[in-house]
Amino acid sequence: MNNKEKANEYFKENKSKIKDIERPVYHLTPDIGWMNDPxxxxxxxxxxxxxxQYNPYDIKWGPMHWGHAKSKDFVNWDRLPVALAPDDEIKGQCFSGTALCEGDKHILIYTVHNDGKEEQAVEIGDGVDYKSISKESVIRVEHLPKEFSGIDFRDPKIW
Incomplete structure (x- = not known):
């Protein structure tokens, strides 16, 4: 079982621990765990x-995943499976990034963070299930000009 499957399994097993009455009415919150940057x-x-940004395993900062929700009206949100999880092959947490749509493909571009080294990775999905396009980050530290260290090389945005 990979880390995304583990996170989604944990989510399913534990999401009922927080009752709806304990949640804000008009603000998106995860069913369980900690959330941060949109x-x-x-x-x-x-x-x-x-x-x-999402840690399904605790109510504080920890191994960064990407939680995922969708809505038609910005009030009622459907919580979806974890979109990104730290990967055993890429070896890093899933920090901030962006999304873009290309036809029937939903493309996520995000920062892989590991021990102070930050690189960029891409996953493509159908709106629910996302797969990596490469076993390695697509923009790695060695691709940067020599004067850049790879520290704080994060938060890609697509215009």
Whole structure:
């Protein structure tokens, strides 16, 4: 079982621990865990998608995943499976990034963070399930000009 599957399994097993009465009415919150920076806000296949920094395992900062929700009206949100999780092959946490739509493809571009080294990775999906396009980051530290260290090389945005 990979880390994304583990996170989604944990999410399913534990999401009922927080009752709806304990949640804000008009603000998106995860079913369980900790959320932070919004990422990849996009309109795809007739719905608004919002991704966010997410630690499903605790109520504080920890191994960064991307949580995912969608809405048609910005009030009622459907929480979807974890979109990105730290990967055993790329070896890094999933920090901030962006999303873009290209036809029927939803493309996530994000920062892989590992021990102070930051690189950029890409996953492509159908709005629910996302797969990496490469076993390596697509923009690695060695691609940077020599005067750049790779520290704080993060938060890609597409205009």
């Amino acid at each position: 990422n990849g806000f996009s309109f795809f296949k007739g719905e608004y998608h919002l991704f966010y």
